[in-house]
Amino acid sequence: MPSNLLVQPPADGVRLITLHRPQALNALSTELLAELATELDAAERDEHTRAVIITGSRKAFAAGADVNEMAERDLVGILNDPRVSHWQRIAAFSKPLIAAVNGYALGGGCELVMCADIVIAGSDARFGQPEINLGIIPGAGGTQRLLRAVGKPLAMQMVLSGEAIDARHALQAGLVSEVTEPELTVERALQVARAIAAKAPLAVRLAKEALLKAQDTDLATGLRFERHAFTLLAGTADRNEGIRAFQEKRPARFLGQ
Template sequence: MPRYLVVQAPEDGVRLITLQRPEALNALNTELLAELAAELDSADRDPAIAVVVITGNRKAFAAGADIREMAERDLVGILNDPRVAHWQRIAAFSKPLIAAVNGFALGGGCELVMCADIVIAGEDARFGQPEINLGIIPGAGGTQRLLRAVGKPLAMQMVLTGESISARHAQQAGLVSEVSQPELTVERAMQIGAAIARKAPLAVRLAKEALLKAADTDLATGLRLERHAFTLLAGTADRAEGIRAFQEKRPAHFQGQ
């Protein structure tokens, strides 16, 4: 049983994971990250789970790393930081991952948001990388993913000043896909997750892979990968079912085959 997470049984193919360290604004300590990585590993293996939604509470999605824990580490501890492996496992999650964000998403919290494929933010959400204020820089992908998400000028401003941005600004910049009323953020994320869960599982997985490749490869290579995935899906039972369902004007019943 996780100590710092509340994990709900899948509903319509969607698992909801809630970060649960309210006394520390959901700061991401090593144990929480280990629990989250383990839960995502488990969800990746579970055929009943098609999508995972991660959220926090109304005050904070996650306000950053655990500063007290960081202060206790010397150089050797930093070089052998177990959190690196946890972050790698979280980023490697192969099914769609949705972040439902209210309140603060700062430092590691913002980096966790950027591991998600879709981000739904409440009007009150704030996103930032304030590590510069501690004499350090983001260490869980913040400099790399942020620049790819919002572009060089805004990423430079956020990382070098440590200032946060609003949900609306984050949406305009491309970090957030949709802004919601705070009380409806999780509900909206679950709705999107359920819609994805009704699609063909193989197509969803290959579509995610192709889209992620677009961020770190040239167009010609990306088009080859897309065509390869398209060809693989052409021979699946789900493709045949999708076409039949369209012709018969009924919902498709995909089996992941």
């Protein structure tokens, strides 16, 4: 069992993972990242898991990397940092990933948020990349994903000044999809996740991949992938079930086939 996570098994197709290092504001230690990557690997393989939510506490989603752990590493330790592979596994998760964020999401916490596909933020959430204050820069995708999410001017301001932004600013900038009251953040994320989990799993996975293609490739390449995915889904049992359910005015029963 993980020691830095609280994991609820899938219910209605949704697995809830809670970061749980309250003594350190959920700072992302190597051990926590390894546990999270392992849980996501398990969710990837589990046919009963159709969406995953990651959340933290009311005070902090994750306040950053574990600075005390960082202080113990020399150059060799940094060059051979095992966290790199953990981050790669987290970023490669192919099922829908939702972040439910209250409080601080700083440094690695903000980078973890940006690995999610959908971000529901409490009105008290704060997002930032304060690494510059330690004489370093973001090292888990912070410079790359932040610029793609919020644009060059705001990304430059956040990374170079180390200043955080609040939830409303994050919503306006496109870093989060929705802002709610802090006590409702997880419940709203569960509502969204359950709605996604009720959809055809193959279509959801390919839709996510197609949207990511739009972010990472040129338009022509993205359109080719979209058309290919559309054609593949046309031959699935879920597509036939979806059409029949619509015609018969009943909820569809998707089986992932």
